[in-house]
Amino acid sequence: MDISQKCILRVENKLEQLLRTQNDSYKQIYEWMQYCVLNGGKRIRAQLVYASCIACDGELENADHMACALELIHAYSLVHDDLPAMDNDILRRGIPSAHIAFGEANAILIGDALQTLAFETLTARCSLTAQMQLKLINILAKASGAKGMVFGQVLDLNSENHNLDHLKNIHKHKTGALIEASVQSGALIANADKKTMSSLEQYAQKLGLAFQVQDDVLDVVSNTDKLGKTCGKDKQQNKITYVDLLGLEKAQNYVSDLIMAAKSSISNLGKSVNYLLDLADFVLHRKN
Ligand code: IPE
Ligand code: IPE
Ligand code: MG
Numbered sequence: 547m548d549i550s551q552k553c554i555l556r557v558e559n560k561l562e563q564l565l566r567t568q569n570d571s572y573k574q575i576y577e578w579m580q581y582c583v584l585n586g587g588k589r590i591r592a593q594l595v596y597a598s599c600i601a602c603d604g605e606l607e608n609a610d611h612m613a614c615a616l617e618l619i620h621a622y623s624l625v626h627d628d629l630p631a632m633d634n635d636i637l638r639r640g641i642p643s644a645h646i647a648f649g650e651a652n653a654i655l656i657g658d659a660l661q662t663l664a665f666e667t668l669t670a671r672c673s674l675t676a677q678m679q680l681k682l683i684n685i686l687a688k689a690s691g692a693k694g695m696v697f698g699q700v701l702d703l704n705s706e707n708h709n710l711d712h713l714k715n716i717h718k719h720k721t722g723a724l725i726e727a728s729v730q731s732g733a734l735i736a737n738a739d740k741k742t743m744s745s746l747e748q749y750a751q752k753l754g755l756a757f758q759v760q761d762d763v764l765d766v767v768s769n770t771d772k773l774g775k776t777c778g779k780d781k782q783q784n785k786i787t788y789v790d791l792l793g794l795e796k797a798q799n800y801v802s803d804l805i806m807a808a809k810s811s812i813s814n815l816g817k818s819v820n821y822l823l824d825l826a827d828f829v830l831h832r833k834n
């Protein structure tokens with residue numbers, strides 16, 4: 547088993563534990579949350595926390611809670627993103643979206659519950675100091691809120707301004723913010739020095755943008771079966787994408803350039819960055 551498979555298994559197990567029904571009265575909402583989380587996500591954000599922690603010689607055990615919290619926030623963002631009032635998508639990770647399976651009002655509540663569970667997870671007793679836990683809560687709150695992912699979603703849903711700078715700003719927030727928080731927190735947990743932090747920040751910015759440009763590309767070149775979500779959705783919803791603004795080939799080249807730049811940002815950090823380098827390649831070659 548390689549390190550990526552090990553870390554995916556690790557976060558899957560932890561997420562399963564967090565989503566186990568503790569008390570029969572809460573069974574229904576917990577089952578709905580399980581449906582939206584334990585359903586085959588690629589776990590890129592969790593893996594980035596682990597990979598960044600490894601790059602800074604940290605202990606994986608210290609990264610578990612943040613890895614789970616990021617996947618919970620991400621899962622909530624997907625449940626809400628698919629709602630009829632947002633992207634109106636009926637398929638997610640190859641199964642009916644939450645609002646199709648459980649109704650719209652319940653999907654809103656599932657998203658709310660996943661979001662609060664993320665923060666509850668970060669407050670649980672663990673091997674980290676209370677001061678570190680506070681820092682992680684702060685990073686996650688900022689990255690997911692009105693200056694981070696939510697801001698990106700607001701721009702995404704309310705944009706008539708079709709230019710590259712504007713689109714870059716949407717992508718930087720709606721997808722980049724959580725990816726940057728993943729890399730930053732992994733390094734912080736491992737007590738990385740300032741210089742390392744700054745190289746990793748460069749890596750994360752490039753990777754975050756590449757991730758969303760590739761998402762735009764896949765929406766055009768893939769198919770619904772492979773993607774596990776409705777292909778061609780961006781055009782249907784009149785979204786601005788890199789493929790619209792640059793054309794398919796240039797958008798694809800832009801992803802490769804960004805991935806190359808992301809990798810070279812951390813080339814000064816030695817051998818322990820191999821997992822981060824592999825994840826960058828994964829983003830470039832991913833098919834869903
Ligand atoms: C999909 O994210 C939504 C975007 C931010 C582009 P992922 O492609 O990471 O989705 P999962 O978690 O693997 O399903
Ligand atoms: C989703 O962007 C970003 C967030 C969920 C925050 P998209 O709308 O492009 O994601 P998909 O294509 O539905 O997965
Ligand atoms: Mg969207």
Ligand code: MG
Nearest residue numbers: 627628633635
């Ligand atoms: Mg969407």
Ligand code: MG
Nearest residue numbers: 761762765780
């Ligand atoms: Mg998309």
